[in-house]
Amino acid sequence: MQDLPPPAVVAPAPEQSVDTAAELRVAAALTEARVQVDSSFRGANIVLYGAVFNPTEDPTDVVVVVRGPDEPIRLVKKTRNMGVWLNSRPVLFEGAPGFYMTASTRPLPDIAGFGQLRRLGVGVDHLRIDAPEESRTVTRYGVRDVVISRLGEDYLDWRRAVIRLKEAAALYNTDPEGVSFVDRGLFRAQVELPATAPTGEYHAEVWLFRDGAPAGVSNLTLTVEKVGFERDVYEFAHRRPWTYGILCVLLAAGMGYAASRVFRRN
Structure with missing residues (x-):
């Protein structure tokens, strides 16, 4: 029995651009x-x-x-x-x-x-x-x-x-x-x-x-x-507004205390 050659594979036609010249x-x-x-x-x-x-x-x-x-x-x-x-x-x-x-x-x-x-x-x-x-x-x-x-x-x-x-x-x-x-x-x-x-x-x-x-x-x-540190702060402030507010108050108080100590020394 003679072996038959494998069927030819037909390559798909390349995609062509659609003519839009008649369309506004x-x-x-x-x-x-x-x-x-x-x-x-x-x-x-x-x-x-x-x-x-x-x-x-x-x-x-x-x-x-x-x-x-x-x-x-x-x-x-x-x-x-x-x-x-x-x-x-x-x-x-x-x-x-x-x-x-x-x-x-x-x-x-x-x-x-x-x-x-x-x-x-x-x-x-x-x-x-x-x-x-x-x-x-x-x-x-x-x-x-x-x-x-x-x-x-x-x-x-x-x-x-x-x-x-x-x-x-x-x-x-x-x-x-x-x-x-x-x-x-x-x-x-x-x-x-x-x-x-x-x-x-x-x-x-x-x-x-x-x-x-x-x-x-x-x-x-x-x-x-937003990206970077600004995005992290923004997302934290919206996810945990109370915690963010408390941290801001503590940070402001700490900076105020540090400034008072520096000026007192001077």
Whole structure:
């Protein structure tokens, strides 16, 4: 009986790129997806770059939105009562982003209408800031906050105050010409994180607009995290706040005692 040769092994066909020339879409990426924060951190500049695949000659616009982790904000206002300046009852905003920036090829009102921007939450004027639950309006010290749903006509003034304070701290930024095309279809934008940027997970949205309507979006994630000794202290303070507080008091008392002994000798 004659042995038959082994069957031929057919090699799989090499993967080929998919033709996207007929599809309008946007693709983007970050030069850094993770930012490490330590004692020497002075901020970070990250480049967001991408490409627009446009099979037609119709012009398009690109809008970049970067939103940091949400955090509660408590505001007070100085009020004069019987000739004495006092703090008003705190107003609590919950869910305001700790960092927010927009960059675009043109001013946002020239790219899309008010309704589209409000629906997408694009721009500081359209930020979604959540109100806290009624049951959470009293702090552990018995101070009752004013929830934003009860502010009435004063709501917009307090909301503008939140944005104004964040802009003064370089945590909110709007750049109407922050997205530039470096070549046909290729664009870039600069994401500047200040030294006070909160840690956590950031979400970046790259919107593609055509004729005033969104035509595509690319979602990215950026992580800002503490490293080294600062991270150990941060995690210890959050895991065991009472122990951390007691240690801080003992450390301050020890340093004060040591300083008094040194100056007494002098």
